[in-house]
Every structure is written in structure tokens, then in C-alpha cells.
Amino acid sequence: MLPRTLEREVMDSMSEAVDYDSMDHSEVNRVFVDDFLEAWADVAGEHTACQVLDVGTGTAQIPIELCRRDFNGHVTAVDLATAMLEVGQRNVQRAGFRKQIRLQRVDAKNLPYPDGRFDAVISNSIVHHIPQPRIVLAEMARVVRPGGLLFVRDLVRPADLETVDRLVATYCGHENDHQRQMFRDSLCASLTVDEVRQFLDELGLPHLSVRTTSDRHWTLMGTPISA
Numbered sequence: 001m002l003p004r005t006l007e008r009e010v011m012d013s014m015s016e017a018v019d020y021d022s023m024d025h026s027e028v029n030r031v032f033v034d035d036f037l038e039a040w041a042d043v044a045g046e047h048t049a050c051q052v053l054d055v056g057t058g059t060a061q062i063p064i065e066l067c068r069r070d071f072n073g074h075v076t077a078v079d080l081a082t083a084m085l086e087v088g089q090r091n092v093q094r095a096g097f098r099k100q101i102r103l104q105r106v107d108a109k110n111l112p113y114p115d116g117r118f119d120a121v122i123s124n125s126i127v128h129h130i131p132q133p134r135i136v137l138a139e140m141a142r143v144v145r146p147g148g149l150l151f152v153r154d155l156v157r158p159a160d161l162e163t164v165d166r167l168v169a170t171y172c173g174h175e176n177d178h179q180r181q182m183f184r185d186s187l188c189a190s191l192t193v194d195e196v197r198q199f200l201d202e203l204g205l206p207h208l209s210v211r212t213t214s215d216r217h218w219t220l221m222g223t224p225i226s227a
Helices: 014-022 026-044 061-067 082-095 133-142 161-172 177-189 193-202
Strands: 050-055 073-079 101-105 118-124 144-155 209-212 217-222
Touching: 014 082, 014 177, 026 061, 026 118, 026 144, 050 061, 050 133, 061 073, 061 082, 061 101, 073 082, 082 101, 118 133, 133 144, 133 193, 161 177, 193 209, 193 217
Parallel strands: 050 073, 050 118, 073 101, 118 144
Antiparallel strands: 144 217, 209 217
16 A cells, blocks of 8 residues: 655645646536535435535535535635635636635634534545644534534545556546646545544544545545434
8 A cells, every 4th residue: 555645735826726727627526516415415304405614625616516506505615725715716706606605715624613513514635635634524523513414525545656647647647747746646645445434433433434436536424413
């Protein structure tokens, strides 16, 4: 198994934000939103309106995709990178969702919200940026209301460099050199499913489900606190 190689926690140059935003995330984002909405339907019951927190929103592509669906709610979308949020704000305005999506500059390791503030907390590919993932997982679980949903997806660290090379060629072969390097660095900084399970055990959340859900992703979902 490859050792974890950390990458920078914050991608805060405008060139990085633009490069990230111009990569083709459409299929990954579509599947993320499909899976989240399916999981939300299972836990929502009569509570159809949904206040969502998106942690590590980047350029707000997932909140925009969510609001394009039959979604009854609002999204607070947070990131620590100013440049990402600037691009995200333009994306939100262009998509016409300024009333449904609010962007804020927030550190995922210290969320400025009370316990149980949100019906659902979602996150796509932020955990691998955090040197101490246990902290951000704990914070995300803390702000989910009793009976709410935590839905986190991230890259899974490959077993060897050959697999890294194959994944980069498969999913970023058409991107530029910097974009391919960003994806490579993210794969090498990611966690394994066993590492995520260990963090959940340490946090007293062993009942949350975490499993491999594609050739390059793990997904964590469940209700952190019983209603």
C-alpha cells in the first residue's frame, strides 16, 4: 500500500481555481447528487425541506447540480480558499441560484455553527486535503441534526503507483499537465476505507457506513446521532 503523501490543504491561487473548475467533473457530480438525494429520501420522512451544508465546496459545482434537481431547500457552501469561492460565486450567479446557495469562507476543521444546525452535511473530496482528517469528520458529524444525514465522498488511495498512473490516464488523460498533477497528488493524499473506519471508531461513530463505491472513491453515509 502506498503511504499517504499530503498535498497542500488550500488551493488558493486563481490559476488553480480556474484549472479545477474547468476540469470535467460533470459525471462525478451527477452521481454524487443522485446518491445523496437517494440517501436523503431514505431518512427525510415528512421532513422534505432540507438545510444542507456543503463542506469544501470548491467552485460550488455540486450545490449548483443539487439545485438543478427537484430539491426543496437551501445550501450553505463553505470553503477556505478565497479564489475557489470567487469562481464559485460567479458560477452560482450564472446558474441563477443566488437565493438558494450561500457561499462562506470557513475552515472545515472549525465549523462556526452550533451542534445539529443542518439537516444534511455533504462533502466531496475535501477529506484528503486535511492533514488530520479525524478533526473534519468530527466537525461535520457535530453539525448534523439528530436524525439528519452525513454524506461524504472522497478519493481512495490506490495500492501502488501503477494504479495511480492508470487512474490518471483514464480520468484525466485529456486534461492539461497541471490538472493531471492535481489529480495525481489528490490520489496519493487520500485515505483508504480502513483508515476512514478507524477514524469513525475513534469518534464513536462505528455505525456509519463507509465503503468503496467506485474504482477511485469511498463513500461515508448515515445518521451520526439517533433522533
